[in-house]
Amino acid sequence: MTFTPKFPTFLHGGDYNPDQWLDRPDILDRDVEMMHKAHVNTVSIGIFSWARLEPEDGVYDFSWLDEVIDRLWKGGIHVILATPSGARPAWMAQKYPEVLRVNDHYQRYHFGGRHNHCITSPVYRRKVYEMDKRLAERYANHPAVILWHLSNEMSGHCYCDLCQEAFRGWLKDKYGTLDKLNDAWWTSFWAHRYTDWSQVEAPGPMAETSTNGMYIDWRRFATHQCKTFMMAERDAVQSVNPELKVTANLMERFWDYDYFDLAEGMDVVSWDSYPMWHSGDDMARAAEFAMNHDMMRSFKDQPFLLMESTPSQVNWKPVNKLKRPGMHLLSSMQALAHGSQSVLYFQWRKGRGAAEQFHGAVVDHDGRDDTRVFKDVTQVGKALESLQPIYDREKSPAQACIIYDWSNWWAIDYAQTGQSQNMKYFDSVNMHYRSLWELGVNVDFRDERECTDLSQYKLVICPMLFMLKESFADKLRVFVENGGTLLMTYFSGVVDESGLAWLGGAPHNLIDVLGVRATELDALFPEDKQAMLLADGRSFPIHELCEIPELHGAKSLGLYEEDFYAAMPCLTRNTFGKGQAYYLAAKVEQAGLDAIYADIADELDLPRAMQETLPEGVIATERGGAVFLQNYSGKAQQVAFENKYTDMLTGRQVEGEYIMPANGVMVLVR
Ligand code: GAL
Numbered sequence: 001m002t003f004t005p006k007f008p009t010f011l012h013g014g015d016y017n018p019d020q021w022l023d024r025p026d027i028l029d030r031d032v033e034m035m036h037k038a039h040v041n042t043v044s045i046g047i048f049s050w051a052r053l054e055p056e057d058g059v060y061d062f063s064w065l066d067e068v069i070d071r072l073w074k075g076g077i078h079v080i081l082a083t084p085s086g087a088r089p090a091w092m093a094q095k096y097p098e099v100l101r102v103n104d105h106y107q108r109y110h111f112g113g114r115h116n117h118c119i120t121s122p123v124y125r126r127k128v129y130e131m132d133k134r135l136a137e138r139y140a141n142h143p144a145v146i147l148w149h150l151s152n153e154m155s156g157h158c159y160c161d162l163c164q165e166a167f168r169g170w171l172k173d174k175y176g177t178l179d180k181l182n183d184a185w186w187t188s189f190w191a192h193r194y195t196d197w198s199q200v201e202a203p204g205p206m207a208e209t210s211t212n213g214m215y216i217d218w219r220r221f222a223t224h225q226c227k228t229f230m231m232a233e234r235d236a237v238q239s240v241n242p243e244l245k246v247t248a249n250l251m252e253r254f255w256d257y258d259y260f261d262l263a264e265g266m267d268v269v270s271w272d273s274y275p276m277w278h279s280g281d282d283m284a285r286a287a288e289f290a291m292n293h294d295m296m297r298s299f300k301d302q303p304f305l306l307m308e309s310t311p312s313q314v315n316w317k318p319v320n321k322l323k324r325p326g327m328h329l330l331s332s333m334q335a336l337a338h339g340s341q342s343v344l345y346f347q348w349r350k351g352r353g354a355a356e357q358f359h360g361a362v363v364d365h366d367g368r369d370d371t372r373v374f375k376d377v378t379q380v381g382k383a384l385e386s387l388q389p390i391y392d393r394e395k396s397p398a399q400a401c402i403i404y405d406w407s408n409w410w411a412i413d414y415a416q417t418g419q420s421q422n423m424k425y426f427d428s429v430n431m432h433y434r435s436l437w438e439l440g441v442n443v444d445f446r447d448e449r450e451c452t453d454l455s456q457y458k459l460v461i462c463p464m465l466f467m468l469k470e471s472f473a474d475k476l477r478v479f480v481e482n483g484g485t486l487l488m489t490y491f492s493g494v495v496d497e498s499g500l501a502w503l504g505g506a507p508h509n510l511i512d513v514l515g516v517r518a519t520e521l522d523a524l525f526p527e528d529k530q531a532m533l534l535a536d537g538r539s540f541p542i543h544e545l546c547e548i549p550e551l552h553g554a555k556s557l558g559l560y561e562e563d564f565y566a567a568m569p570c571l572t573r574n575t576f577g578k579g580q581a582y583y584l585a586a587k588v589e590q591a592g593l594d595a596i597y598a599d600i601a602d603e604l605d606l607p608r609a610m611q612e613t614l615p616e617g618v619i620a621t622e623r624g625g626a627v628f629l630q631n632y633s634g635k636a637q638q639v640a641f642e643n644k645y646t647d648m649l650t651g652r653q654v655e656g657e658y659i660m661p662a663n664g665v666m667v668l669v670r
Contacts, residue, residue: 001302002392003245003268003341004146007078009041010336010384010391014345014362015308016043018068019052021349027367028068031349032075034369038362039381042078043348044307045069046135047152048114050084050092054131057095062138073144080344081145083135083233085128086152087114092127099124102160104204118158119225120166125232132236140241148246149307150233153272155256157222159202168197170221184498185213212414213499219410223257231265249307250299252292253426255413258406260447263299271296272308272346275331278321283617286334286632287434290621293338294433295404298445303394306335308346312360312373326663328376329383330630333665336387337621337628339395343380383649387667390648393624398442399606400459404429405447411467411499412491419523422544422587423491429463431590432487435597440609440620448472454479458604461487468493468502473509480513481577485604487596488514489584490547491521514581515554515574522546522565531561532570532588540592546570547585554583571596612642618660631664645670 002008013035021027035043045068046053054060069079093100093111101116102108109116117124139145157163175181178194187193190210194200201207203215234246245267250259252273263269275289296304311328313320323331332343350361362377363369412425436443446452448469454460460479465488473493480486493507502508506518523545524530530542535557548565549572558571570585584596601608609620609627617633626648631637637660644655645668654666 001394003247003303003305004078005243006143007042007146008391010387011042011078011080011305011342011344012381012384013040013042013077014044014348015047016045016348017048017351018045019049019064020351022052022064027349028071030367031363032071032077034363035075035077035348037369038374038378039385040077040348040362040377041381042080042146042342042344043072044080044082044149044344046084047082047149048084048087049082050087050131051089053084053135054089057091060134062134066138069139069142069144073142077144078146079142079144080147080149081135081139082149083128083132083151083237085117085131085150085233086154088117088124088127096121096123096127098160098162099127101156101158102163104157104159104202105206106159108160115153115155118160118162119222119229120158120160120162122162125229128229128233129236132233133239136237136240140237140244145244147268148234148237148244149270150230150237150246150248150266153249153251154226154230154262155251155254157202157218157256159204163225164202166225167202167218167221168200170224171200171217172197174217184500185211185217186500187211212411212416215414216407216410216499219256220258220407223261223406226257227262227265230262234265247305247307250296252289255409259295259299260406260449268305269296269299269302270305270307270342273306273335274308274310274314274317276317276321277327277331278324279319282632282634286619286630287437288430289331290334290338290437290619291430291433293335293340294443295445297339297395301444303339303341305342305344306332306340307342307344309335309343310360311345311362311377315356315359323376324663326661326665328373329379330632330663330665332380333383333628333667334621334630336384337623337630339623341391343384345377386648386651387626390624390626390667393626395442395623396607396625397456398444399457399604400436400441400461401444401446401454401457402429402433402461402463403447403465404445405465405467407497408448408465408467411495412464415466415495415499417521419521419545422523423464424544425464428489428587431593432461432463432597434590435593436601436606437621438594438619439598439601439606440622441601441606442622454484455482457484458606459485459487459600462492463489465489465492465507466494467497467499468495468508468510469497470509473507476510477513480579480581483578485580485582485600486513487582487584487600490518490545490586492518494518510581511552513574513576514572514583515552515576516549516569516572516583516585517552518585519548519550522548522563529562530586532558532586532592533561534558534571534595538595540595541589542570542586542592543589545587549583549585554581557582560586612640614639625669627668629660629666629668631660631662633662635662636660636664643670
């Protein structure tokens with residue numbers, strides 16, 4: 001699959017801001033030369049160019065962009081062209097204040113910053129449409145332009161009157177009657193029943209804070225508003241050339257909008273990846289970012305683009321370390337291993353001023369092309385060229401899948417359970433993912449939408465599926481009945497899609513499938529001791545959360561070791577239909593999860609990237625028959641190969657004992 005048929009190649013390059021250098025044609029010429037030297041083939045331009053493109057209301061100037069694109073094209077560099085809606089010019093804010101966002105204290109922002117427009121404002125939507133249409137008319141058929149980059153890192157909410165009215169409209173469509181809304185939100189609590197639609201206002205610190213169902217709907221509404229905003233941009237640019245695909249750059253651990261839903265509105269998912277390497281545990285960081293990559297691939301079940309990453313360091317984390325030798329290639333290859341068709345950076349050249357003047361770039365203020373960073377970038381460019389044979393090879397279909405659902409995430413975070421400090425949905429899911437990632441097993445992410453099909457999987461994992469839709473519980477039941485293996489954890493099947501508690505016991509509608517009923521949920525302080533004892537005598541510490549399940553036919557595989565629930569089950573397995581269902585009642589340490597998944601992976605014969613037993617910190621990830629072998633251990637490691645491989649990065653044959661350097665990476669084919 002290729003998203004860029006005009007240029008079906010791994011893309012290498014990134015954000016380029018020639019509009020900051022229009023008075024320096026010498027620098028712009030030199031940029032193209034240096035791009036060649038760095039094996040850069042693509043740049044993203046125009047992301048924050050609105051003030052240059054429309055210096056006055058209705059007065060457009062594309063002459064500079066014509067020149068920039070032609071210069072790049074003559075130099076053989078392809079272009080991802082952005083729509084500039086991520087930041088608007090000062091004149092627009094002054095002339096049409098409604099384009100400015102209102103915060104949750106009902107204060108309208110003044111002009112400044114970026115990513116802070118009102119997502120509802122008809123004026124802003126019109127101005128964006130007019131701009132996008134003009135850009136498309138001018139460039140959508142330009143041979144250099146291979147993809148649209150819609151806006152930038154869309155995020156946030158607006159509390160203006162227009163958004164409030166749109167929220168009410170969205171609720172009317174969803175619920176039809178106020179009675180239904182009152183029921184869904186349990187508004188009899190604290191006398192919160194609404195008697196007229198006009199009384200409904202967005203939740204927030206100055207308004208309603210106690211109605212979790214309302215908060216969850218507010219997030220869904222915000223996703224919807226963002227999606228319609230984005231799709232209006234897509235329609236504008238594709239009205240000229242429907243073939244040219246669109247993407248919008250997503251972010252890691254992003255909570256504001258439901259990304260599964262948002263991704264439906266774009267052709268290609270892309271994202272911005274900024275791991276904090278070398279901050280103590282690169283393995284943990286790598287596990288987290290591997291999961292981010294696999295999520296991005298899963299949103300549309302297709303390859304994705306790494307739209308931004310830093311060639312060296314960022315300037316916005318509390319401590320911004322340089323990438324140690326090898327890490328730039330290693331982390332770039334990690335993206336490819338999980339399905340990326342690009343390695344793109346923020347940013348090509350450091351600007352002279354403003355907030356990002358000290359953010360890492362391929363070209364520093366000294367303008368040199370012999371720096372360590374420049375060489376690292378060049379190495380990645382060459383690596384991508386040598387990997388071109390696997391460009392359109394996708395990862396082998398996963399047989400394991402993790403359910404990660406945004407409404408569930410919001411529901412967990414908004415529910416006032418009294419255990420909120422210990423919930424940590426993303427991190428808890430990451431622990432399950434990590435066990436399979438370390439085994440070299442491919443994993444997909446799915447959510448509870450109607451379109452989710454579980455039939456391709458042997459293993460479905462539901463960590464903390466607190467909000468369980470009736471239809472999804474049915475899906476899980478059928479999955480197990482037909483021979484699938486389900487692993488569900490504590491705090492699952494507790495509330496419905498409005499956030500209302502299911503009556504009759506948890507996990508809702510799955511008690512017979514799992515053979516357990518959840519009873520009480522205990523929370524632990526860091527100093528509290530608890531552990532899971534397996535039948536073979538191995539014991540694994542437990543932290544933060546312990547649920548006490550009641551057996552209803554399941555077999556106990558692991559017992560609690562401490563406290564008043566010592567000797568009660570904390571890991572169980574039940575046979576149901578042709579399949580089996582595990583229930584893990586506590587947050588067991590990583591090693592405990594590793595033990596559980598090693599057994600399940602063996603039993604289900606889940607395909608692994610490599611047969612070889614790998615040293616700790618060395619990870620194998622498969623893509624299209626190639627194995628990306630990655631050393632995150634921070635030290636050299638000896639690998640014993642049982643087969644003969646060729647490393648596509650170096651062309652070298654490897655077999656037998658082999659020393660991988662710290663931060664080493666190989667792409668092996670048989
Ligand atoms: C991203 C953003 C870029 C740049 C970068 C710096 O979040 O999209 O424009 O600010 O961060 O790391």
